[in-house]
Amino acid sequence: MLDNRIYEHPILSFDRGKRIKFFLDGKELFGYENETIGAALHANGITMLSKSLNLNRPRGFFCGIGKCSSCLMTVNGVPNERTCILPLKEGMDIHVQEGKGRAINVRKDDKKVITEKCDVLIIGSGPAGLSAAMETTNYGLATIVVDENPIVGGQLIKQTHRFFGSEKEYAGVRGIDISPLILENCNRKKLKFYTMAGAFGYYPEGVAVELEDQIKLIKTQKVIVAGGAQENFLIFENNDLPGIYGAGGVQTLMNVYGVKPGNRALMVGSGNVGLIVSYQLLQAGVEVKCVVEVMDRIGGYYVHAAKLKRQGVPILLRHTIEEAIGNEKVEGAVVRDLESGEKKCFEVDLICIAVGLTPSVQLLQQAGCKTVYIPELGGEVALHGECYETTVHGLYVVGDTSAIEEASSAMLEGRIAGISVSLDLDLNLDIDLNLNLNHLKATKEALSKREELRKELHEIRDSPFGKKIVAGEEKMKKLVEAYYEH
């Protein structure tokens, strides 16, 4: 029986839980209770998960975080389930879905709507969301964090490398170890978590969040959106074949669930993400044939490129992918040398795309926030001021959703927004509020802490990599001024 699971890893060990049985199109297969359906299928060598809407083309896993719709399958009769984030359960009846699928066995009774109240709702439990929660809970505000993924931590849960960035924001610590450290600094008495809980609508009555068995309508005074970003795609022939993954999708499979996404890989993009994920593929026992880069220089840090070069992985500058070869799944890739025009073929079963991210602004747009296109910040972003409040009063945006940057800045932004929200709600501190003096002192301290964090944010952007963000922030400032002038 094919088993693509990783059993030996230099850094990670995988707690898979109990072995369970499930069915794919009637065929009995085995997986583990701590795996998602997508991971269990990959472990069994199955990469085709659905067929496309119009042309019936095979589709597979791409983003691994519930954002691209490439992994929709019919599960227990319910169509369009995102199998990359849906945990596997004993006896599940799973079907490769053709087009939209058919609702064979959808529950007749709607999910119950249950109302819940809090002071602050934070959407997304990555570094930005958790850092915001650290501030709001320590200022005594009842805070709920929701995340549509099964595990808390956003992108951090798959980063096995030691982080670059600011020392105060855990540089030198492995990404996987950062969220527990942030959580240690939260006031847990004021914090409630819901995982597998996707926020899907912002209404005057509250924010609607879908859980497995209910809809929660969360009534709250402030909402901080820290929903991260989605991976960019590239146009080339056959770019929709199963076996073509975003870099984060590859990380989800191999670093979160311990499943090899393939055996021979081609990486597209030599930014930090492409370089780091290539090295992580090697650590997982996957051969990396090469990294292709359209520019005439390596995009990421030298230290990451040097690690790959030491392992003999070529980085081909001024090269791009032209075609994926295969019918039901990737069997090879054609790469073009942009200087000579020469074509090179690689026998690979995995093509990894690491060409950047785009902020996930859909929920903000649904809420009525004004969005603007600022390429330096990653594309369409919500107009926001220096406290990260959007044009909808009480609705804030931080982290990769506000601009594509890095975890250090996401944490600082989260904290600044968390303090701003707390100040706005008048610091619900566990001090005797009758003593105005104490309250005044706490307000002053919060203001000066916020200023310190802003300074730190400027400092970490004072680098060649930060220049783009500074330019984007300048544009943002002007657009905000123009917006409020009218």
Ligand SMILES: Cc1cc2nc3c(=O)[nH]c(=O)nc-3n(C[C@H](O)[C@H](O)[C@H](O)COP(=O)(O)OP(=O)(O)OC[C@H]3O[C@@H](n4cnc5c(N)ncnc54)[C@H](O)[C@@H]3O)c2cc1C
């Ligand atoms: C390979 C790689 C290496 C990296 N290395 C570094 C590094 O060394 N140093 C560094 O500083 N940065 C690094 N980064 C970047 C860093 O991981 C991100 O910038 C950071 O995680 C962004 O944080 P965030 O909280 O904004 O979003 P995320 O970490 O993406 O978290 C967003 C969370 O929101 C949830 N969510 C989204 N929509 C909803 C919804 N509607 N309802 C409920 N939940 C939702 C998602 O499930 C997710 O858990 C790296 C990134 C990658 C991919």
Ligand code: FES
């Ligand atoms: S939504 Fe599941 S792979 Fe993207």
